[in-house]
Amino acid sequence: MRTSYLSNLWANRIGGASFGEKTTLYKFEKIKRAQQEARQQHPDKVLIDMGVGEPDQGTLPEMAGLLGWAAAESNNWGYADNGGMHFRGAVAQYMKRLFGVHLDPETEIMHSIGSKAALSLLPLCFINPGDIALMTVPGYPVLGTHVRYLDGEVYALPLRKEEGFLPDLEAIPEAILKASKLLVLNYPNNPTGATASRAFYEQVVAFAKKHKLIVVQDAAYAALTFDEAPTSILQVPGGRDVAVELHSLSKSFNMTGWRIGWICGNSEIIEAYAAVKSNMDSGQFLAIQEAAAYALGKPEFTENLCAKYRRRMKVLVEILNGVGLDVEPSAGTFFLYVKAPQSVAYQGLEIVFENAEVFSQWLIREHLISTVPWDDVDAYVRFSLTFDAPTEEDERKLFKVFAQRLEECRFNVGSVVNNSGITL
Ligand SMILES: Cc1ncc(COP(=O)(O)O)c(C=O)c1O
Known part of the structure; x- marks a missing residue:
């Protein structure tokens, strides 16, 4: 049970008396929930997690x-x-x-x-x-x-x-x-x-x-x-x-x-x-x-990492462009920033995405592909190249499944711009 007077003691910078009572779900919590639901609905499918913002492997073995x-x-x-x-x-x-x-x-x-x-x-x-x-x-x-x-x-x-x-x-x-x-x-x-x-x-x-x-x-x-x-x-x-x-x-x-x-x-x-x-x-x-x-x-460690991310990026860009998205390889980091499509033609339907978050949720729920949406300026989703595939063979298999899941999709890239203002 909460001690009654504590809520009067929280500093305004963390929300004052309403600290801990927020009901809005934050971006990463929404992603987590969508992942859980998608896994429950499709226990036979693996979730391809391209939302992770940290490296998939360890550092130098020594x-x-x-x-x-x-x-x-x-x-x-x-x-x-x-x-x-x-x-x-x-x-x-x-x-x-x-x-x-x-x-x-x-x-x-x-x-x-x-x-x-x-x-x-x-x-x-x-x-x-x-x-x-x-x-x-x-x-x-x-x-x-x-x-x-x-x-x-x-x-x-x-x-x-x-x-x-x-x-x-x-x-x-x-x-x-x-x-x-x-x-x-x-x-x-x-x-x-x-x-x-x-x-x-x-x-x-x-x-x-x-x-x-x-x-x-x-x-x-x-x-x-x-x-x-x-x-x-x-x-x-x-x-x-x-x-x-x-x-x-x-x-x-x-x-x-x-x-x-x-x-x-x-x-x-x-x-x-x-x-x-x-x-x-x-x-x-x-x-x-x-x-x-x-x-x-040991700068060669980073050079090898770059080679791995470059290799992964090339394949990812090809697959995404092949289904109608408009993607150019990144110049750096391990992220690929992809403009959210306006809609997709899928299984005889035209599904409209009002923003990047809706697109990202659809990718998780429909295809078990997880990304991070950004609607702050324009509508984009971020694919991370740090997905879990320990060997090149695992990587090829993962991309094969990824491509198969999207092969029925024809994305229509329009100008989905978030007009809600810029917030940090
Ligand atoms: C832009 C940016 N700055 C800083 C950090 C934090 O890095 P560090 O692990 O060094 O605290 C991150 C981590 O995701 C990042 O993306």
Whole structure:
């Protein structure tokens, strides 16, 4: 039983007295329920889960042994706090090798307990009530949630296909810019799979200087690009005057649960981050930092991952285009962002999808294919290439079933645009 007075004690930022009473179902809960129902209705069919946002396989096989060895070292047993120079040194090498960016491990690099943790800390460094963070949408919402916790505001920058899924900075009203402190980017981008060029970063740096903004570039998928070499905002002249970049081993080294990443770039921003961080956590276990330092010296692991995602993407794009969808391969990440069709001709019927969520629910219930819908700007669904298929043979079998399930469908791609406004 609930203690009666507790409901008067919840903070407004989590809903105040109505905390826990929400009846609206969130996107991921709706997906879960549709999956459960589809499985019950079709116990003979496997669910093809292309909604998962994390790698389907583990990291380098030797990592578990390495972690054990590092955990046995008494030097690694204490609070790590903001320390871990070995890891920072390995990051400096990695940034030099991958991007040609030279960073001082003492002042320009600091570990994070994953990008999510860093995104939740940064608003504490900069946001006072009424301050604005400019954030691309659709996108990963964590930083925005924390901005709002601090009574700051989020101004959404819509990402559209016709603009290469890059924000139109010149369209931001002057009054918004005056109250803005942070410009938050994420390239390679989740969910659109778009990447950013150096030319774009040059524009961003000039814009940030002109409008006195700090740039937070979330590079959680940094090394996962398919056709072009990965880019960093720190490659651009003046980048480190205004920007920090957040990197992670979660996706590039399949280390999601290990909780290790880093922030790098402007030393003053990193000093502020370190000050807040030291009051928030006591650092990532040094043994995990040691193991992560080793992984960073194995870029071929990420190259093999890219090859696998590229191979999967090619087949997926072919199948989806074959049934009438209009799909182009992504430039990066492990996501394929697909415009939701207006309708489908299926079993003699014309079924209309009013938005991406309806389309995604239909795919789950009718075909046991799970994706994630995004209706924030235009109507799209996100297919993840991290579906469970341990061998190439498993992958071929899975794609065969996938193609068979959709072969009777003829999708009609129209302009299903969500006009309900842009929300984060
Ligand atoms: C854009 C983006 N940023 C950050 C994260 C969080 O990554 P990490 O595991 O490093 O906290 C994710 C994870 O899904 C993501 O998609």
